[in-house]
Amino acid sequence: MELFTAKNVVKVYGTTRALSNVSISVQRGSIFGLLGPNGAGKTTLIRIINQITAPDSGEILLEGRRMKFSDIGRIGYLPEERGLYKKMKIGEQALYLAQLKGLSHSEALRNLKYWFEKFDIGAWWEKKVEELSKGMQQKVQFITTVVHKPQLLIFDEPFSGFDPINTNLLKQEILNLRDQGATIIFSTHNMSSVEELCDHIALINRSKKILDGPITEVKEQHKSNIFEISYRGNFDQVQRSLNHTYKILEHTESASGNTLRIQHLAGHPGNELIRGLLPVAEITSFHEVIPSMNDVFIKVVENYNAQSNKP
Template structure:
């Protein structure tokens, strides 16, 4: 759907993006991750044609990005707001028409969305009379109203209250059902696990990590196995071959769980065979690192490298 190839953007004195290439598959939810100042917003602005890359290219739907493509993109920036003195309906209509909708079409669609969010009575109220949460709903509507094929949400959950975060998540999933492609940048790693199919991690203007979420997590798998079992934990402690390192054994209301590190070269089957001699196994799971752990690990090791270099 959208690819960027070796995008470079320099601002006087520092490089905001250094040969960043991403590939956003059609119909996927793409997470753009990275610490503050990594260059996410700059990349998003390039995709929205607010700024242009110094070198490199962006292609949209297989063709180089064109001016008219902005009608097919919906953008909810991190720095977002509305004209405070304008009426809600008028404002939504104005923003929709700037996105190329006709007056009649925009009105029809606004009616649908206002009904859906049950905010029809706000039409003639001024924005400054609305609470922040109410404004967020209006902002969301104006972003999706022209039914864009590509939606870009920059830090969508920052500043949204929990109810609206939930609403937004559901809407994002629904939009994907309707074959829209979604890019969103966020710090909120749990939402990444929940929503994203693909991710790209940017740090210090460079891509550190890119790919499908499941692949990424597998790649960072730390070979830790979680086992649910029945029986005496001591038996495992004393009986298990010393090759396998027991990290911890927990007991709680649900059952007993042991975390065991699989050493290099050992397979799951070997561990299971070993364990079966001492206990009864209920479940066997590979513990995948959370996106949060991966994020911290990757960024820290990258900045470690940087400090060593300098």
């Protein structure tokens, strides 16, 4: 069931195309990774979802209906460029932002109490923002993003400026929110966190969506038939048993056993490779190397750019 859909979104600034015909759809209760190099158009898309700017054409749907400005209260947005009023007290400020999202004063106070206790920062309530470290400010910003219990959460580079402990805490909270039914759009350059958190990704490059799908499928699609094999036996014999459709990428020998990275150029399944090796080596482990999101990102973007740069 889709919570959010963008259909054929186009946005042009003067002569620059920020988005050309981008469509994405986000399943309810999932974490959706919005990826892409700097300047690809991610932030523009996020701003369109938040109704900060309007698309030149295309549709933005929430639960199948065209999104209205009043729907903004159902979204929580943590922008990449974020900050707080420096001279304002934390509590006052959090209350103000929560009320701007449509909560009543008492509701805002109750929800904020919960989060401040949860993050163990109740003592900061009367402090001014300028007295807090950057990491502390980020915690407050996270709270103000989720305080109105939004159905759709949008995080743009949420972990920048966090130390590893707080990053972990935040990841845990994001997963908790998802488990409680929130739908999350997550934009980052940090590919390892994409792999940890996302169910589905879309990759935007040069204003176009060039990749879209569940993360496991995307990785499957972009594997290059590389296998990693640990074995006991003679490397020469192994090498002789392999025909020209295999390419040895790497070979290491050690006392405990040898390791081999092989690419199958024709793209046959691994069983054939195992059959060929069985007579000459004792296989201790065999697995197909699945590319990391980082590899996929680089490969897809570079291929695309190389293609489109051709005259």
